[in-house]
Amino acid sequence: MNYLVNNFDVVVELFLQHLQLTLAVIFFSLLIGIPLGLLLARIRWLRGPVMSLLGIIYTIPSLSFFVLLIPLFGLGTRPAIIALTAYAQLLLIRNWLVGLTNIEPAVLEAARGMGLNGWQRFWQIEFPLALPMLLAGIRLVALSSIGIGTIAAFINAGGLGVLLFQGVITNNYDKIFTGALAVTILSFAANYFIRYLEQRAEFRIYGKRI
Amino acid sequence: MSSEMISSTADTNNVPVSESGEIVFERVSKFFTTSTLPAVDQISVKITDGDLVVILGPSGCGKTTLLKMVNRLYEPDSGKIWVGGKEIHTLPVNELRRKIGYVIQQVGLFPHMTIQKNISVVPHLLGWEEKRINDRLEMLMQLIGLPVSYLPRYPRQLSGGEQQRVGLARALAADPEILLMDEPFAAVDAINRECLQGELIDLHSKLNKTILFVTHDVEEAFRLATKIIVMRAGKLVQYGTPLELVTQPENEFIEELVGSNNILRKLSLMNVNSILKARENHFYDADKSQPVEKNSAVLNPEDDLRSVVSLLLRSGRDSLPVKDSENRLLGTVGYADLREMLISNLSSE
Numbered sequence: 001m002n003y004l005v006n007n008f009d010v011v012v013e014l015f016l017q018h019l020q021l022t023l024a025v026i027f028f029s030l031l032i033g034i035p036l037g038l039l040l041a042r043i044r045w046l047r048g049p050v051m052s053l054l055g056i057i058y059t060i061p062s063l064s065f066f067v068l069l070i071p072l073f074g075l076g077t078r079p080a081i082i083a084l085t086a087y088a089q090l091l092l093i094r095n096w097l098v099g100l101t102n103i104e105p106a107v108l109e110a111a112r113g114m115g116l117n118g119w120q121r122f123w124q125i126e127f128p129l130a131l132p133m134l135l136a137g138i139r140l141v142a143l144s145s146i147g148i149g150t151i152a153a154f155i156n157a158g159g160l161g162v163l164l165f166q167g168v169i170t171n172n173y174d175k176i177f178t179g180a181l182a183v184t185i186l187s188f189a190a191n192y193f194i195r196y197l198e199q200r201a202e203f204r205i206y207g208k209r210i
Numbered sequence: 211m212s213s214e215m216i217s218s219t220a221d222t223n224n225v226p227v228s229e230s231g232e233i234v235f236e237r238v239s240k241f242f243t244t245s246t247l248p249a250v251d252q253i254s255v256k257i258t259d260g261d262l263v264v265i266l267g268p269s270g271c272g273k274t275t276l277l278k279m280v281n282r283l284y285e286p287d288s289g290k291i292w293v294g295g296k297e298i299h300t301l302p303v304n305e306l307r308r309k310i311g312y313v314i315q316q317v318g319l320f321p322h323m324t325i326q327k328n329i330s331v332v333p334h335l336l337g338w339e340e341k342r343i344n345d346r347l348e349m350l351m352q353l354i355g356l357p358v359s360y361l362p363r364y365p366r367q368l369s370g371g372e373q374q375r376v377g378l379a380r381a382l383a384a385d386p387e388i389l390l391m392d393e394p395f396a397a398v399d400a401i402n403r404e405c406l407q408g409e410l411i412d413l414h415s416k417l418n419k420t421i422l423f424v425t426h427d428v429e430e431a432f433r434l435a436t437k438i439i440v441m442r443a444g445k446l447v448q449y450g451t452p453l454e455l456v457t458q459p460e461n462e463f464i465e466e467l468v469g470s471n472n473i474l475r476k477l478s479l480m481n482v483n484s485i486l487k488a489r490e491n492h493f494y495d496a497d498k499s500q501p502v503e504k505n506s507a508v509l510n511p512e513d514d515l516r517s518v519v520s521l522l523l524r525s526g527r528d529s530l531p532v533k534d535s536e537n538r539l540l541g542t543v544g545y546a547d548l549r550e551m552l553i554s555n556l557s558s559e
């Protein structure tokens with residue numbers, strides 16, 4: 001624990017870097033995933049090909065994915081965010097799609113029959129009803145990005161992975177332990193925070209916590 | 211027509227124009243890609259403003275398809291539909307739908323909204339003021355017989371029958387002239403269904419809306435309808451009042467469907483008043499010889515003849531006095547009158 005006590009500000013800085021990386025990944029995943037998921041919900045035949053493509057991307061080992069992107073985007077956070085966002089699509093879109101397609105057809109028919117237009121149906125009906133599943137997807141994205149994000153330190157993206165890599169290279173067990181502990185804390189915090197939002201969204205619909 | 215045009219242009223605040231609820235189908239057909247046969251085949255029918263018209267037929271006969279073309283959930287492949295004198299494609303589709311109440315079997319209440327929010331969705335879309343919406347909410351809750359304390363509740367906290375009542379209130383929220391109901395009571399248990407049917411009859415007589423109601427339940431159709439459209443395989447088989455269907459069935463299909471040979475059903479479609487009227491027309495002598503005994507059963511002019519039979523049987527008499535709501539004696543009605551009514555209806559075939 002000596003390392004943590006003596007280098008607290010360094011650890012905090014890396015912790016915030018890691019958090020920033022994760023938030024950026026969530027932001028860009030939503031930017032792509034929400035419209036893409038909506039498209040898949042509307043156009044059924046697109047689901048198969050798109051989901052299998054996302055599945056293939058997800059199977060690329062992270063280290064090789066990062067390294068592959070270096071010639072295109074150089075070192076640093078950019079390739080890291082791009083790779084993590086690409087991974088995130090599978091987790092995010094699968095959940096979002098389940099949320100959208102599991103809405104009771106009668107609810108949507110009623111909304112259509114009452115004269116809500118496409119936007120109104122989306123914002124007033126579909127989005128709030130699919131929100132718990134979307135949040136579940138975001139939670140998975142956050143957790144996987146925090147985990148895989150440690151490896152991104154290898155391509156100079158910073159974050160808590162720095163402590164792990166340096167610790168391994170310099171055989172500094174204290175440093176490794178500190179890094180692992182910080183990553184764990186970040187993961188738990190993210191998990192419980194997003195889970196809390198999920199439960200609130202669920203509560204509005206189902207009236208009980210599942 | 212011209213006065214309607216003037217009032218609709220003068221009125222920009224979405225205040226409902228006093229439009230008629232007349233619905234006219236002109237040679238309407240609809241095909242689905244799953245079949246080469248039309249789901250709806252050249253149907254022409256005119257639904258008078260204020261009628262409660264039931265579309266009756268076996269499942270797959272196209273009755274729901276016909277209904278859903280009115281609010282353009284389905285588009286007809288040929289033919290035209292007029293609502294309140296306007297062809298339905300002359301309005302933007304969502305504007306049309308907001309003017310037509312829509313109730314479906316599975317209710318489809320929005321689970322994440324309170325009852326209050328569910329009911330006020332369309333008024334909000336129409337830009338009603340908060341005060342007007344609140345007044346309307348109160349009035350609607352009274353109409354459907356639910357306490358105002360239900361407004362902040364969620365649909366899941368209500369029973370199936372209560373949910374369907376809220377569905378009805380939601381459809382009526384913006385005071386549409388027309389209500390489309392697609393087997394609304396099919397998923398409700400028998401006891402609740404009967405209550406809801408009774409309430410719908412009351413509501414129809416109170417509000418005078420045009421109601422188009424789809425069902426496959428013959429009893430329900432006969433109980434509710436001013437007129438019935440019978441459909442089979444996409445075609446209109448007969449359009450008439452329940453009594454016409456029973457006394458003058460177009461063909462064997464109708465006869466079998468409505469049980470035209472069923473004397474009790476025939477009797478249930480006529481009331482004591484029709485006997486009294488028939489007497490006036492035919493100068494048929496009322497049987498006044500029998501003195502009215504005290505404590506005997508009394509008939510109301512609105513009683514249907516089926517219940518008259520059971521009252522006669524129970525009283526053990528040949529006739530019973532008829533009194534109006536102010537307890538004035540209107541005459542007596544007995545077995546002879548029932549026979550007369552049945553014979554006269556049969557001879558009109």
